[in-house]
Amino acid sequence: MAVSGPKSDAALENGLADHQPGAGSPDYETMVGEGGETQQRLQDERSGDALTDNFGHRIADNQNSLKAGARGPTLLEDFVLREKIFHFDHERIPERIVHARGSGAHGIFECTKAIPDVTKASIFQKKGASCPVFVRFSTVAGGAGSVDTPRDVRGFAVKFYTEAGNWDLVGNNIPVFFIQDAMKFPDLIHSVKMEADRGYPQAASAHDTFWDFVSLMPESMHMIMWAMSDRAIPRSLRMMEGFGVHSFRFINQDGDGKFVKFHWKPVLGVASQVWDEAVKTAGADPDFHRRDLYEAIASGDYPAWDLGVQIFDEAWAAEQPYDVLDATKLIPEEDIPVEIIGRLTLNRNVDNFFAETEQVAFLPSNVIPGIDFTNDPLLQGRLFSYLDTQKSRLGTTNFHQIPINAPKCPFHNMQRDGLMQTLVPKGRANYEPNSLNEAGEDSGPRVAPETGFTSFSDNGERNDPTDKMRIRAETFADHYSQARMFYLSQTENEQAHIASAIVFELSKVVMPHVRLRVLSRLRNIDEDLAQRVADGLSIALPEKAPAARDLVEMPISDALSIQKNAKDGFAGRKVGILFAEGSDKAMVEKLKTGVEKAGGSVFLVAPKIGPLKVKGGTLEADGKLDGSPSVLFDAIASVLMPQSAEILSKQGAAVQWFMDAYGHCKTIAHCPGTQIILDKAGVEKDDGVIPNEMLLDKGPKRHWAREPKIRDLA
Numbered sequence: 001m002a003v004s005g006p007k008s009d010a011a012l013e014n015g016l017a018d019h020q021p022g023a024g025s026p027d028y029e030t031m032v033g034e035g036g037e038t039q040q041r042l043q044d045e046r047s048g049d050a051l052t053d054n055f056g057h058r059i060a061d062n063q064n065s066l067k068a069g070a071r072g073p074t075l076l077e078d079f080v081l082r083e084k085i086f087h088f089d090h091e092r093i094p095e096r097i098v099h100a101r102g103s104g105a106h107g108i109f110e111c112t113k114a115i116p117d118v119t120k121a122s123i124f125q126k127k128g129a130s131c132p133v134f135v136r137f138s139t140v141a142g143g144a145g146s147v148d149t150p151r152d153v154r155g156f157a158v159k160f161y162t163e164a165g166n167w168d169l170v171g172n173n174i175p176v177f178f179i180q181d182a183m184k185f186p187d188l189i190h191s192v193k194m195e196a197d198r199g200y201p202q203a204a205s206a207h208d209t210f211w212d213f214v215s216l217m218p219e220s221m222h223m224i225m226w227a228m229s230d231r232a233i234p235r236s237l238r239m240m241e242g243f244g245v246h247s248f249r250f251i252n253q254d255g256d257g258k259f260v261k262f263h264w265k266p267v268l269g270v271a272s273q274v275w276d277e278a279v280k281t282a283g284a285d286p287d288f289h290r291r292d293l294y295e296a297i298a299s300g301d302y303p304a305w306d307l308g309v310q311i312f313d314e315a316w317a318a319e320q321p322y323d324v325l326d327a328t329k330l331i332p333e334e335d336i337p338v339e340i341i342g343r344l345t346l347n348r349n350v351d352n353f354f355a356e357t358e359q360v361a362f363l364p365s366n367v368i369p370g371i372d373f374t375n376d377p378l379l380q381g382r383l384f385s386y387l388d389t390q391k392s393r394l395g396t397t398n399f400h401q402i403p404i405n406a407p408k409c410p411f412h413n414m415q416r417d418g419l420m421q422t423l424v425p426k427g428r429a430n431y432e433p434n435s436l437n438e439a440g441e442d443s444g445p446r447v448a449p450e451t452g453f454t455s456f457s458d459n460g461e462r463n464d465p466t467d468k469m470r471i472r473a474e475t476f477a478d479h480y481s482q483a484r485m486f487y488l489s490q491t492e493n494e495q496a497h498i499a500s501a502i503v504f505e506l507s508k509v510v511m512p513h514v515r516l517r518v519l520s521r522l523r524n525i526d527e528d529l530a531q532r533v534a535d536g537l538s539i540a541l542p543e544k545a546p547a548a549r550d551l552v553e554m555p556i557s558d559a560l561s562i563q564k565n566a567k568d569g570f571a572g573r574k575v576g577i578l579f580a581e582g583s584d585k586a587m588v589e590k591l592k593t594g595v596e597k598a599g600g601s602v603f604l605v606a607p608k609i610g611p612l613k614v615k616g617g618t619l620e621a622d623g624k625l626d627g628s629p630s631v632l633f634d635a636i637a638s639v640l641m642p643q644s645a646e647i648l649s650k651q652g653a654a655v656q657w658f659m660d661a662y663g664h665c666k667t668i669a670h671c672p673g674t675q676i677i678l679d680k681a682g683v684e685k686d687d688g689v690i691p692n693e694m695l696l697d698k699g700p701k702r703h704w705a706r707e708p709k710i711r712d713l714a
């Protein structure tokens, strides 16, 4: 029976009857491309393109789910329905804990005055230099769906996509802040947001908890003045000043640092509503500011701001009656005039609110060479918080790959994988340093000591000589003395194991220069070790690698050896006992009881699981011989009648059982009947090859003296 019957009705109702799936869509050849092209294609959807699901399958009916009969239940196999609803169910992501309601736009920043003497920041080197920007304005307290005109601080976050990487200046329209230390931020925000028990008021500071908190926090009083002023009810986002708030630092080519405060001055001037107007606007047009911004840009009336800086030095700062690292203080323009150095113009609305305005992730830690942080404790806390929040908001450490967040300059590093990885890095250079280039491979990116970001070293603490630095103390420079102590503290056999292990590993290394480098380092640990490894590989010893420090000969430490400290008893050890038809049950049980009494455990092994007929009754095995190799046990014993041993001596599993145990230097206890297999397995009498009666005395220890007889060690 046709299941698509009602489709034509629905299609007719929707005026789609004439729609030809695929009409106008690009042909397959042009659609095939790498990830980036696919994304672009999604953005370029045009009317007339065939509707498809997320995997490119054309959809014939977007109105009716697949049912068992016209009035029957919906079928689980309807992947079109499932995908559509599945995706819809997950459309929302967590809104920002603060600044949830925002409006964004694209634009351009142009340097109008070069200041190379105070900063090496690329964007300020030449008048006329420009870069794309994305700006997001926001209220602070309200949710994403709240109104535009509450009394509130406004966020003014600017992302500069510079050629030296992204610089995010994440400021507000008020030059000071409520608190001096990031430690208090969660409390401040909890107090201003809707109250925890009642869920209101929304987007308002006029309530108990906010005023309770700020009245206990005298440092907030300066900001309260601003928040109660008309600044907190702006007429338009286009008519607000913006401030970087903190003192940042500019660093020039010579490494000299100056403090800087950033200002945005609106070309339209600052204008505000009156409170009654703001209240009524909230009802009349909850989107008053968003609409105003969108319409201005759409009509070509591009809003613009001048970027100003107040630049001052440590000596000037030290003379002020306030601390320039205190974010509750501003620097009067009368004391340090604002110097205009650039212009920001917003000239393009977003194409998609979610993809751009919602997913944009600002990070105060995004700075470029020439701009640095200061010790402002509010700023320092922000440097962690923003990166951290993007993971919970955007769900992945790869949020930088979302187009709105990606830098527009190239970026390369060894960060890999993670949820929603969309890049496809090639090659195996995902670590640094590496010398893959010496083998003719791509070795990936390298640090750029000359042009890379370097922190301003002065820690900013007056009279404190402790500077910030990326450095390893001289006292960490000896890398060989303890490696030598470890090696020399091992028994001869353990040393042979180390040498053999390195030989094995390096025999798997196919890059000859790496083998040689390892050998050159081994020479710093012990010449004999290096020679043994070189011999094991059959290559000549290279030059000794230079060492940062002279070797310090340290006394041997017996605690570092396993063998010198081995515990020989049965505790925690497992003994495999092999029996077969005709074996002596009493002997098996005697061994079992003895081992168990000594704290060990026993696993019975036989050619078949059984129950097998044995002398004295029947016996069941815990495991079949070919599924229970002797590697599973610390020691083995065998209780076999000569006839069974004769049969087993022709079976690989039985011979290997003993051969392996012998090769692995384990105790092998056996009855006389087993001898025929021992001979076949090449097991020679030694201290660890003993009659069953001696097992309990000997224990399950390894017999290392045997090893040189059976294996060539390096």
Ligand code: HDD
Pocket (backbone or CB within 6 Å): 096, 097, 098, 099, 102, 136, 137, 138, 154, 155, 156, 157, 170, 171, 172, 176, 177, 181, 182, 183, 185, 186, 244, 245, 246, 327, 360, 361, 362, 378, 381, 382, 385, 386, 389, 390
């Ligand atoms: Fe913040 C968002 C501005 C202190 C933690 N902040 C956020 C936004 C702006 C500011 C404009 C919205 C960015 C956007 O549009 O996506 N914040 C400031 C200013 C501060 C300040 C000017 C003080 C001078 N902020 C501050 C502190 C902390 C945070 C002290 C935490 C210790 N702020 C956040 C955050 C947000 C945020 C939770 C929410 C969403 C986001 O970061 O990306 O991490």
